[in-house]
Amino acid sequence: MNKEIDFEIYLIISYGNFEIFLLDNKNYKNIYQKEFKFRGVSEKLDFNLLNDFLENNIFKIEKLAGNFVNNINIVIENKSILTSNIGIKKKNYTGEITDIILESMLTDVKDLFKENYNQYKLIHMIIDKYIIDGVSYSSLQDKISNDEICLEIKLISIPNLLILEIENILKKYQIQVNNYLDKGYVKDFIFDKQLNISQMAHNLKVGMNKNEIQIISKSSKKLGFFEKFFQLFS
8 A cells, every 4th residue: 555645635726627636756747637627717616516526536546546535735726815015124133144033034924914814824925035235135145144134025825714615625525734825826936837736836835935934833843944944833
């Protein structure tokens, strides 16, 4: 029997179509792929169609993977997804810009978001720019010393109500959601047209965008702040 960790399942929820992929992580290829297109481009998600799509594919995936499907990654396109931008500035009295200073700034932004948008779940947090001494950087330069730093950050979030509706469908199959990803962000970031959406999403999920902060569960093992890529706790 195959180990579950060798596979990832990606469910794509878009206007006019659903897709599902079983991605073989070891060989980096899809061993199952199915798409369902339907008429109408309504802003409201048809949960009956989504349920039927899952019912027609989950058992096939389980049989192929040799395991029950317990977890899934969702890549979603929906007009209710909220994209916002925020700038934050902080004085630095120690001279060198350290991990601790950056973590403090990012935590402040996350907490501010939760305070003002408590009906949304933050799914992407991306540093667009580091501004140091009036100069913009797309990535952090090593060993920069300055008395002030400014970050420009993009936040992408999904309504809690939409999450609840999706997860109520998945509960019927005893499936939990590992990650939500915004389809527009996934497609805009990776320009290799030979990759399909599941491979593009996987690349981002494992940290291809070094400026994306990974928001992980408090119950997860805490890694170093700059170990592999940024992480914050939800």
